[in-house]
Amino acid sequence: MPNGSLDSWLHSSANGDERLQLKSLSFVQRLNAAIDIACALDYLHNHCQAPIIYCDLKPSNVLLDEDMVAHVGDFGLARILSEDFNYSQSQSNSLTTRGTIGYVAPEYGTGAITSTSGDVYSYGIVLLEMLTGKRPSDDMFENNLSLHQFAKMALPERVMEIIDHGLLSEEIEIIGHSENPNNIRSKMQEALISLVEIGVSCSHESPKERMEMKDVVIEMQKVKGFYLRC
Structure with missing residues (x-):
C-alpha cells in the first residue's frame, strides 16, 4: 500500500521511516482508520x-492506501466458523494460534475457544x-499495569493527559485557525473520552464484558458524527 502500515505512522521514530519523521496522523485520520x-x-x-x-489484529497488519483508507491484511491466522464447527478442534487450535503478544485476548492463553470476542x-x-x-x-x-488499565485509570478527567502528543499538536494547530476554537477543543475532548471508553470496553479481560463489533461500528460512527458537527 502507498502509505505503508498503521504501525509505521504511529511509531515513525521507532521504525526509522524517514518519510514519516515529520508527519503524524491527525485526529480525524485516526478516527477514520x-x-x-x-x-x-x-x-x-x-x-x-x-x-x-481474524486472530491477529495489530497496527502492522493494517495498511493505508493512497487516500489513507485503512485495510486489514494478512489472513494467515484467520479461522472460519462453519456449521460443522468442531469445538474441541478449535480449542486445540487456539493453543497454537495466539496472535501477537500484547494484542491477543488473554483467554487464549488459557486454552479458550477462538471467538469473535478475541478480535474485539x-x-x-x-x-x-x-x-x-x-x-x-x-x-x-x-x-x-497494562495499556487497558492505563487508559481506564485516566477516565474521564485525565484522558487528555494520556493522549498521543503528536495527535494533540496536530489538532491544536487546526483549532488555532478556527473561528470557534473553544467549541472545537471541547468537542475534541469529549470525543476522545468516548473513544477511550470504547477502547477500554472492547479490551476487558472478560469476553462477556466486551462489545460486539457491530455495536462498535455504531458507536464509532456516532463519535465521528458528533465531532464533525463542530
Whole structure:
C-alpha cells in the first residue's frame, strides 16, 4: 500500500521511516482508520457466509492506501466458523494460534475457544494504541499495569493527559485557525473520552464484558458524527 502500515505512522521514530519523521496522523485520520478497521471486522464477523475470526489484529497488519483508507491484511491466522464447527478442534487450535503478544485476548492463553470476542479485544488494544501512541508492550507496562488499565485509570478527567502528543499538536494547530476554537477543543475532548471508553470496553479481560463489533461500528460512527458537527 502507498502509505505503508498503521504501525509505521504511529511509531515513525521507532521504525526509522524517514518519510514519516515529520508527519503524524491527525485526529480525524485516526478516527477514520479506526472506523475502517471496525467495519472490516464487523464484515468478517457478521456479513460473510460463515463468521471469520481474524486472530491477529495489530497496527502492522493494517495498511493505508493512497487516500489513507485503512485495510486489514494478512489472513494467515484467520479461522472460519462453519456449521460443522468442531469445538474441541478449535480449542486445540487456539493453543497454537495466539496472535501477537500484547494484542491477543488473554483467554487464549488459557486454552479458550477462538471467538469473535478475541478480535474485539485486539481491536480495543489497537484503538487505545492509536489514541495514546503507546504499544501494549511499552516498557512502562509492568507490575500488572497494562495499556487497558492505563487508559481506564485516566477516565474521564485525565484522558487528555494520556493522549498521543503528536495527535494533540496536530489538532491544536487546526483549532488555532478556527473561528470557534473553544467549541472545537471541547468537542475534541469529549470525543476522545468516548473513544477511550470504547477502547477500554472492547479490551476487558472478560469476553462477556466486551462489545460486539457491530455495536462498535455504531458507536464509532456516532463519535465521528458528533465531532464533525463542530
